[in-house]
């Protein structure tokens with residue numbers, strides 16, 4: 187293929203021109219790429235001088251070495267007579283010695299020339315830099331800059347450490363001094379630094395809780411939260427993350443819109459809005475309908491596209507519960523608390539206006555907003571109702587394929603939108619919320635048909651970050667109804683809590699998802715997806731594994747008291763306990779948990795439960811306490827995920843057994 191280039195022209199002896207070669211000359215390397223014949227020609231006058239200097243030095247060095255060698259030989263010839271025979275190793279040794287002495291000389295020379303060589307070195311680097319490409323020069327500059335920055339950072343860190351060490355716990359007098367916000371911020375950092383290495387940096391006179399109280403006080407001052415909410419947040423997040431969360435909550439989330447797929451496609455909508463001077467992008471890979479708006483020359487809530495119902499302004503987090511619900515065409519779906527209809531219209535779009543969508547809200551005024559939005563967005567498969575969601579199962583029990591409960595909540599996840607949340611919430615508000623949320627969730631579950639061929643799902647969501655309104659509500663439902671948690675299918679989000687301080691929640695709560703402003707650039711949000719596996723509502727005396735465990739222990743105890751069987755009391759009880767632990771429950775703690783559950787169930791009206799009420803470990807005591815255990819059985823179950831039938835079957839077996847005995 188083609189002619190071969192001959193870059194080694196000098197070496198090749200031509201055998202004679204070929205046919206082609208006669209017509210055309212062989213290709214040769216262009217002059218610009220060829221190595222310069224006389225490299226000195228290319229050097230500047232300064233470089234030439236330096237090269238000359240180096241050459242001279244080399245020659246001098248060589249001369250010195252030769253002289254040294256000659257002198258040595260002379261000395262050795264005069265002093266030591268040559269040995270008659272030398273073996274090779276000795277020869278090597280003398281040679282080594284010679285080499286070493288030579289090296290020493292060189293070293294001495296080098297040492298003498300140190301200042302010189304340093305000069306040379308800098309000269310060399312200078313000349314090297316001269317030869318470098320611009321990009322390489324830039325690289326060197328960048329490296330120098332980086333090194334400088336590292337040095338500065340190190341110095342700053344040392345300064346911080348020095349500051350940390352000098353942090354003094356404030357006295358009452360110093361506390362009274364008026365401080366700027368900057369001072370408060372600085373002290374927040376200092377306290378966090380002390381808390382991170384408490385044993386080393388603490389003031390021995392002050393306890394950890396004193397430091398934490400001081401930190402809480404400063405955080406409340408700096409971020410304008412009330413004491414109650416700040417304490418809740420401090421319990422939720424590790425300190426380092428807490429600061430990130432608080433900072434992110436100060437900033438509004440990006441403006442996002444959802445394409446109404448009933449009327450247009452995202453691509454067409456984006457083009458139309460770009461033409462109007464809207465700077466936007468797809469929201470992310472996780473949504474096919476979301477767009478994030480960076481800037482706009484027109485009000486996004488008043489464009490012809492908006493008025494024509496091609497999109498709705500909706501926070502990114504609001505997409506999530508509907509995506510988790512995954513509505514199907516021709517289903518019967520209920521949005522239990524749907525005003526102003528943002529999520530409900532998304533559900534209608536995914537149903538492609540088929541089936542029936544019940545959009546309910548207890549607030550009459552707010553339902554008007556649902557009507558308006560549905561008109562604008564072209565939702566035609568809906569029935570808008572205004573009733574207390576808790577009453578829906580009375581009218582439509584086991585009726586829906588899917589239910590969304592986007593529950594009323596404290597809104598602690600959306601402080602960036604509504605600053606008043608920071609200071610307006612207290613314990614009573616939270617209790618009021620979670621009591622209503624629990625009742626609504628049970629009603630939502632009771633409205634769903636477990637036998638739905640396509641569904642049987644309930645999605646629960648809130649825009650709160652508090653555990654009491656999220657995992658705790660779900661944990662309650664898991665105990666009260668025949669539902670189990672399933673994957674939300676969202677593919678991202680932080681796992682829900684299964685442990686919180688000394689509270690232990692159902693292990694599957696890790697399937698729920700939390701969303702945070704500092705992690706996901708969304709409002710604080712919670713999503714859980716439940717699957718109903720039986721339409722039977724467990725009654726209060728329906729038992730569960732934990733109860734069975736207690737029964738077994740009780741039974742064993744009764745038997746041992748009767749002394750009808752050969753086995754001793756202790757062995758019977760031990761056997762039962764073993765069986766219990768095999769069932770996955772420890773006998774210890776069950777009773778305590780039960781008492782705690784009862785307290786929750788009794789809370790129809792808001793009342794104060796502090797986390798300290800949660801029992802850590804309460805052992806089931808045998809003997810006198812047995813009566814109390816059996817009384818409590820009537821109150822409720824610890825976990826009612828088991829279908830009733832199975833349980834009753836089990837009970838029957840047990841009754842027969844007892845009868846036989």
Ligand SMILES: C[S@@+](CC[C@H](N)C(=O)[O-])C[C@H]1O[C@@H](n2cnc3c(N)ncnc32)[C@H](O)[C@@H]1O
Pocket residue numbers: 504522523524525526527528529530546547548549552573574575576592593594595626
């Ligand atoms: C978080 S908002 C719902 C937002 C709505 N899902 C959306 O995306 O547009 C909670 C709603 O619950 C309603 N609500 C409060 N108590 C209710 C109850 N007992 N039954 C039904 N809805 C209730 C409120 O009126 C409020 O509109």
